[in-house]
Amino acid sequence: MRIVCIGECMIELSGSGEDLWRSGFAGDTFNTAWYARALMTGGTVDYVTTVGSDPLSERMLAFMASGGIGTDHITRHPSRVPGMYLITLKDGERSFTYWRDSSAARCLADDPDAVAAAVGGADLVYLSGITLGVLTSDRRAALLEVLKGRNVAFDPNLRPRLWPDTETMCAAIMDAAHVSRIALPSYEDEADFFGDADEMATLQRYADAGATEIVVKNGGGTMLVLADGDITTVDPGPKVQPVDTTGAGDSFNGAYFSARMAGLGPVEAAKAAHQMAARVITHRGALMPMDLIRQETAA
Template sequence: MSKIFLFGECMVELSSNQQDTLNQSFAGDFFNAAVYLKRAFEPIEVNLLTAIGKDKLSNAMIKLFEHEQLNTDLVFKDTKKLPGLYWIQLDNKGERSFDYWRSDAAVRQIMKWIDDKTLAELTHSDWFFFSGISLAVINPQDRALFWKMLDALKLAGVKIAFDPNYRHQLWQNEAEARAHFEQAFEYTDMLLPGVDDFKTLYAIETAEQVADFCQPYQIDELIIKNGEQGVYCVYQNQVRQINIEPVNHVVDTTSAGDSFNGVYLGARLSGKDVANSVALAAKAAAIVIQHKGAIVPKQVFTLA
């Protein structure tokens, strides 16, 4: 049975409805990916690495993790901190904008929990996934410890998957984000970027240019998400453009990339080839964006 750890921040999500009242749920890019990975590929052991508090919302959050059959052995509980919170707003095309309250969230001090015992547990996995958001929320003075942790994982043979998932609010400036992303690329076996990330940070406009930019890093598997233009794949020195059928009725684009990542990872860990994995991941994303919220009801998420 394959085993993967996904690292990042799960937050309290607030959203408004047509009656201008607030709905409360939980979401976060690594968590969203983990949920859809597990739903699509139940035999895979899906583990979370994060930190939350001991408050009522944190307790509800961990119950949700368990309900989604995600392993919580490395979900650490900080007695003095709370989870982050954000408010999401949608425009009439389903595009989202965010306001965040996360500057003192429990996960910012995640590296204090990574002792020898925790590291040993992490090294007994097949894959480790993180994102640019995961990296950004770590206290800046602790990021060197994160890279040391990745050194140990790579030495143990754990494969690394990374999605840049750039959010400008989380970085001091673009130069800081570029420096850390380029360090992440050095460790990455599977890169799952969107063209928009590179457009913002490097003025790169096309998937082909993203692939050219990444070539010096010798990334084994490059899966470039490019919206309605499809997915551009580079694997084992083979290039393939895979077209995606557009969705006519978009309700909420939240978690489109996260659901794609989760299902793609699950498909590859289950032995499916790149083309079939992309097709399945794109189908998952298409389902998700036709419903409101990052995590859609289980009954509508069917890939059969």
């Protein structure tokens, strides 16, 4: 099995004490690739983006490779560099400050033929609303054209700061939904920007767009799962007190994909994915070490 994740990996700065910051690498689709790779017992996970030719880009590629994530289809930009973000925490909830205007990842779809080669033969191709948000409108269209007819999974991951206005964001999200078979929306975000009255309204909108497998995440609350034409309500179990919610949804997606690749049905995969996300929010930063992921999952 081969999963290909498309998007932006960034330099992450997270607090480690008074006026001290710890650096790492993260980004929504890369986080998903990380958790999928940690939890898959076979197959491959490749990442598609553009990085610079600078030392931090070299370190980023080495970090990806050290986690077993394929980098063969990552392109280089001669002058741009990776974007960066800083996490601020309050009561376990995070807020972000970004520096990404000159991010090399904004050029990831400049060569559609290279993207087509990268996703060729993939069992699953994953992208997010952030993948779309860092691209210009013509590059978004080119990327979605490449993905038509493939087994595409999509997390809308609505981030209005990436977009000129809400209308443009919502239109682009639904354009991507129309080329996706799997949709993994988060109800709270969808209600804020699409005005969905309840989780069923969110599920129905993505089903109307053509998705046939949908998990409506709900911030630790009851989820809805559509599969094989049936809708199931999934109770994720007891809530967990968060230390840091960074990467929760991304880890959910990675665990969901790995469970589906292992043969679990969508409902069981959603339960396993929620358990993974519940573990992640008890740790700081977007990425748990892979050996710890495997250890806690096996326990």
